Every structure is written in structure tokens, then in C-alpha cells.
Amino acid sequence: MNRRRHAIATLGVVCALTVLASPALTLQASAAPLPPPPPTQPKKTLEEVRQEIDGLYRQAAVATDAYNLAEEKAKEQSGEIVKLARMVVSGQKRIDDLKARAGAAARAQYRNGGLPDGAQFVLTNDPQLFLDNAGRLKEGQKATSDLLAELTAEQELLTTYTTDASVNWTKLEDNRLKQAAARKEINSKIDAAKKLESQLAAEERARLLRLEEQAQYRAQTAWVNSGVLKGLTGKATPEARRAVEFATAQIGKPYVWGAEGPGSYDCSGLTQSAWASAGRPIPRTSQEQWRLLPHVDIKDMRPGDLIVYFKDASHIGMYVGNGAIVHAPRPGRNVTIAGAGSMEILGVVRPS
Structure with a gap:
């Protein structure tokens, strides 16, 4: 009988301790809530x-x-x-x-x-x-x-x-x-x-290239439709023809920054080398070519002239006629023919 009363008393103490401990556990849990999950970044298009x-x-x-x-x-x-x-x-x-x-x-x-x-x-x-x-x-x-x-x-x-x-x-x-x-x-x-490119799947990289080409096509179409090419009658001088012939002969060679040929070029390295082949030294960079060479109105443009792109004059190509340029685009691309209006035009300069 005494043993039974002792067991009942022990059970009561344990239950009381459990009841007393429960609010403390609840307070502790509420005092340190789990941090919310980080917001999901929307995937870029x-x-x-x-x-x-x-x-x-x-x-x-x-x-x-x-x-x-x-x-x-x-x-x-x-x-x-x-x-x-x-x-x-x-x-x-x-x-x-x-x-x-x-x-x-x-x-x-x-x-x-x-x-x-x-x-x-x-x-x-x-x-x-x-x-x-x-x-x-x-x-x-x-x-x-x-x-x-x-x-x-x-x-x-x-x-x-x-x-x-x-x-x-x-x-x-x-x-x-x-x-x-x-x-x-x-x-x-x-x-x-x-x-960034490497994180894309092969199919996405192909679509990326098509998007790039479509953006260039839209810009070129709008430029041509503006009537900018109407009335262009300027003919290349003998020196300009030599420069154009040199530049177009480099088509297919890779863009490499800082390169001046003969195996690779950056954009201003190509234009400088082309005009050097015609006996006309010009500055090395696109910004210096824009700053130091005589400026020409687009309506007076002729083959051999250099078209400078973007507000910071960070890109340049050579006009070859019929609304086209030859240029070294960027890393991962080769020297190629492109629409002269496919990028934002800053102006035109004439080395000769």
C-alpha cells in the first residue's frame, strides 16, 4: 500500500514538472522564429x-x-x-x-x-x-x-x-x-x-544569337528606311579603295582585343591597319580616330570612310558602300560585313 502511494506521488510530481516546463518551452520557441526563406529572384528573359x-x-x-x-x-x-x-x-x-x-x-x-x-x-x-x-x-x-x-x-x-x-x-x-x-x-x-553565356543551354545560346541578329536587322531596316542612303554618290578615292580592299580581305579573322593584325584584329586595329596599307597613318583607337580625323556628314559618306558607334565612340567600322560596313565586332566574333545602321551611329570620319 505504501509502495502504491509512493508511485502515485512520484507520477504527480513528474506531471507537475511537465506542466510547469511547457510554457517556458513555448516562450523559447516563439523568441527565436525561423528566418523567412529568401525571396525568389525572377528569372531573366x-x-x-x-x-x-x-x-x-x-x-x-x-x-x-x-x-x-x-x-x-x-x-x-x-x-x-x-x-x-x-x-x-x-x-x-x-x-x-x-x-x-x-x-x-x-x-x-x-x-x-x-x-x-x-x-x-x-x-x-x-x-x-x-x-x-x-x-x-x-x-x-x-x-x-x-x-x-x-x-x-x-x-x-x-x-x-x-x-x-x-x-x-x-x-x-x-x-x-x-x-x-x-x-x-x-x-x-x-x-x-x-x-553568362555558359549558363545557357545550347538551345538558348542559339536563340540568343538569333535575338542579336534580329536586333541588328531591325536597327538596319529602320536606318535604311529613313532615307539616309538616298543621294549618296560619293566614290572612293584610290587610297580609300586600297583601304577597303585590305579590310575586306581580313573577313573571317578573329576579333582579339588589342590586336593590330595580321592574324587578328580589334575594331580600331582593323581600320588603322587598313588605312596604313593605303599609305595613310591614322590614330590607334576608335575614340582618337573620332576625335582627330575630319568629320563628314552621313549624306556625304563614301566607301573608305569610318563610321563611329555609340556615344562613347567605343566601336568603329569601315563603310564599304551599299549601306554596309566591314568591322571586327567583339570577342567571340570574326571580322565580318554588317549593316552600317545596325548599331547606334555617333558620326562619320574621313582619313583621306
């Missing part, structure tokens, strides 16, 4: 992906222009440093020669007993000798004066050459840093674009 990829390649093109400009400036500065170094060597040789001549004059004076020629002439007892040598004394004094003036001038030039070389070296290092930063930017944008 293929057109949005196309625009994003196009934007990344555009940014890479801007960085490529910066790289090409820094490279061109670095080449100029390297050439200037070499030229200045040669001038420093030549100047130093000239100074050494002048010093040797001055030393020879000093040694001659020493051999004459330490007296200058003028004093020796004054001390002579022969009036005729004095008269004969007076003219030569005057000439000698002028020669000595000229020698010292020339030596001073050469030393000043040498100092200038050395300073200029130092300035150009600083600029060279600055442009090398710009090249490195631009190279990093280019690769970053291209890698991001390739990553």
Missing part, C-alpha cells in the same frame, strides 16, 4: 541576358580603347627615351671634345712659361712681330670665348636631355600602370559575359 552580355562587351570595348591608347603613348615615350639617350651620348662626346680642346689650350699656355699669348706679345722687342701677331691674338681670344660659350651651351643641352628623359620615363611607367588596369578590366568584363 533571354532578351535581358542578351542586353546584359552586350553591355559587358561594350564596357570591355571602352577598356580596350584605354589599353590601346596607353600602349600607343608608351611606345611613343619609349621611342623618345631612346632618342634622348642617343642625344645624351652625343652631347657628352661633344663636351668631352670641347674639354679636350680647352685642356690643350691650357697646356700650351703652360709650355709658354705660364704667360698668356697677349703678355708675350707685349713684352717682345720686335714691333713688326707685335703687329703681325696682334690680329691672331684677337682671333685666339674670340676662339677661346666661343669655345667656353659652346661648352656651356652643350652642358645646358645635356641637362635638358637628361631631364626630358626622366619625365618621359615617369610617363612611360604611368601608362604601363594604365595598361595593366585596363587589361584587368577587359578580362573581367569578357569573363563575366562568357560566364
